[in-house]
Amino acid sequence: MKNRVIAVVGPTAAGKSDLGVALARALGGEVINADSMQLYRGMDIGTAKLTPDERQGVPHHLLDIWDVTQAANVADYQRLARAEIDRLHAAGRVPVLVGGSGLYVRAAIDPLEFPGTDPAVRARLEAELELRGPGALHARLAALDPAAAQLILPSNGRRIVRALEVVEITGRPFTASLPESGAAESVYDTVQIGVDVPRPVLDERIVRRVDRMWAAGLVDEVRALEAAGLREGRTASRALGYQQVLASFAGACTDEEARAETARATRRFARRQDSWFRRDGRVHWLTAQGAELTGRALTLLEEAVTA
Template sequence: MKNRVIAVVGPTAAGKSDLGVALARILGGEVINADSMQLYRGMDIGTAKLPPDERHGVPHHLLDIWDVTQAANVADYQRLARAEIDRLHAADRVPVLVGGSGLYVRAAIDPLEFPGTDAAVRARIEAELELRGPGALHARLAAVDPAAARAILPSNGRRIVRALEVVEITGRPFTANLPQVEAQQPVYDTVQIGLDIPRPLLDERIALRVDRMWGAGLVAEVRALEAVGLREGRTASRALGYQQVLAALAGECTEEQARADTVRATKRFARRQDSWFRRDGRVHWLTAQGEELTDRALTLLGEAVTA
């Protein structure tokens, strides 16, 4: 496993965190978070952040590093993740990248380059978003970069703004900065393990997870984060569960409606995650659960070493 990266990927509620810990314990590794929302301090319940007592002594990195007011920046994450991977390799430890944020995983292991930002351009497009709404901007994106428009939901104003900003700054389509997997030589020798959960079972897990989040105090967590700027955070405020609870706290819906909306939105998100990782032919999909899943993952890794 020397100088290799293991990536555990797949949709939310599939069991990535538990498998990542199990592999790290057996292989002498440490976990590097690749969930964009677990980067935020205080966002614990709604992101299903693994509690310390369930990490079984395995060090976890890139958790709780950003304030909720900070906008997500995948280029910053890329720099931090690669520094952790290089540090672990130098210490003869196995980096286990765990998370369902597909772009963040690829940023860590593939030679992606991310254009900078232009504050004036972004402010102008954000003002247009506020005035005209995401639908109008999505239509504009479809005209200049159809592939990006297909990949970004018409309601996702933040990503639409970023895509239009990149097009204007670079003069190239936003998707030109995400080359096809087949055309790339990865930065690290990586084995990607995808967790393949039947959709009905995954939907059950998601509903149960949301119920547990509410029972564990998600509403109180959101209230506390609102006091330190969550509502103003362009990225954190749109996280699943947090966006819905903020709406309930603002009187825009009931708490029960917020819970039901969270379940529906999470199911849709899980399908998009699955589709993203399915496009990457390097992912090895495993369907087992529990100890059998760990055993199969170890067999896969052993075969990769001898290949």
Template sequence: MAGEVWETCAVKTPTPTPRVIAVVGPTAAGKSDLGVALAQQLGGEVINADSMQLYQGMDIGTAKLSPAERRGVPHHLLDVWDVTVAASVAEYQRLAREEIDRLLARDRTPVLVGGSGLYVRGAIDVMEFPGTDPAVRTRLEGELAERGSGWLHGRLAHADPAAAHAILPSNGRRVVRALEVIEITGRPFTANLPGHESMYPTLQIGVDVGRPELHRRIADRVDGMWAAGLVDEVRELEAAGLREGRTASRALGYQQVLTALAGDCTEDEARAETIRATKRFARRQDSWFRRDPRVHWLSGAAADRAELTDRALTLLERAVTA
């Protein structure tokens, strides 16, 4: 993809050398493996930017790399929250920037890896999060429980069509947050999203996989999760309070298995729905990152992981010498 590695001001200034690498793209594209390989080559460490990998015990269903798969590369911001804790992008931002600053101070390269677009932007871009209003939040959550997420999503579509397009109607938690921000700020939710102004000189690398191949990988990954014991993992987390977790209980795979454990569908139906939902999610991830002109896309279809790593390193070399 043509263009600068990061945005510059209207007055032409020297392009800063990248100090942070971000590996982004849809689920199952191969981001984790590339992140590890780049960290090995650059003397770096990985910072997780997958919102669900922040949860303790959610290993199989989030495709969290095992210690062996990390190949000796330190990984940060995994297993941070209990499954009962509601996710907070603002809290993640604080934690991620602490890790980035700590690694930069030690001359280590932070390699941010993940497909949670808002988390990536929160870590590396100039971005402030609106506060919360407990009274507004409680009222909206009451309406969510009474009327359902689809009804609230209709309200959001009227108030902020762009936000409604970006948020799934089934994601009640995010719909509530968007409506809360609109009410307390008097501005559209999307008006509070960041521009393309970086906190750190960053090279963003998108891993691009054609849709048929990506869909095949997603189906294989979900089948592998079931074979690896996802149902048992969810059953153990259910005993630890997973159903009470407003965020974790809605994670792909976990939500579907919880439905099966409640007797509302079969395990085969839950697996099939997980595949369908993950494909939909991957399309939205891809759309999110495609809107950022700073992302440089590399084909992740190549079977040779070393080739993909070499192409990413070439991108970095060009950015350094630009």
């Protein structure tokens, strides 16, 4: 396992976090978070962040590092994640990268380069987004970079703005900065393990998870974060659950409607996550639960060492 990275990926509620802990305990490793929303301080219940007890003594890195008012920056994450990987390798520990944010996983392990930003261009595009809505900007992106438009939902204004910004400041398609999915080249010797859960089972898990979040106090968590500036956070305010609860605070829906919409939106998001990782032929998919899943993953890793 020396100088290897293990990445545990897949859709939300599949069981990635528990498998990551189990593998780290078995292999003398430590977990590096690759969930973009778990980077934020205070966003605990709604992101299903493991509690200290659930981490079972395994050190976890890149949790709670950003304030909710800070916009997500995958280039910053790339720098931080690789620093943690290199530090763990130097210490003889196994980095276990765990999360369902596909671009963040690839930023850590693949040779992605992220173009800079231009504040003036970004401000102009964001003002246009506010005025015209994401649909009009998505149509423009489809004309300039059809491949990027296929990857980005027409409702995802933040990503549409970023793609248009890259096109404008580089003169190249946004997708030119992304290597082909499943490219063999990687920065590290990496084994990616995908946690595969049948869709009906996953949908049921998501509903139960959302119910647990409400019972655990998600509404109170969002209220506290709202006082800390959550509404001003371009990224954090759009997180699943948080966005819906904020809408209920504003009177746009009831609390029960917010809960139901969180479950629906999370199911849609899980399908997009699954599609993203399925495009990468390097991911080894495992269907099991609990100790059986851990055993299969360890067998896979042993086979990868001798291959």
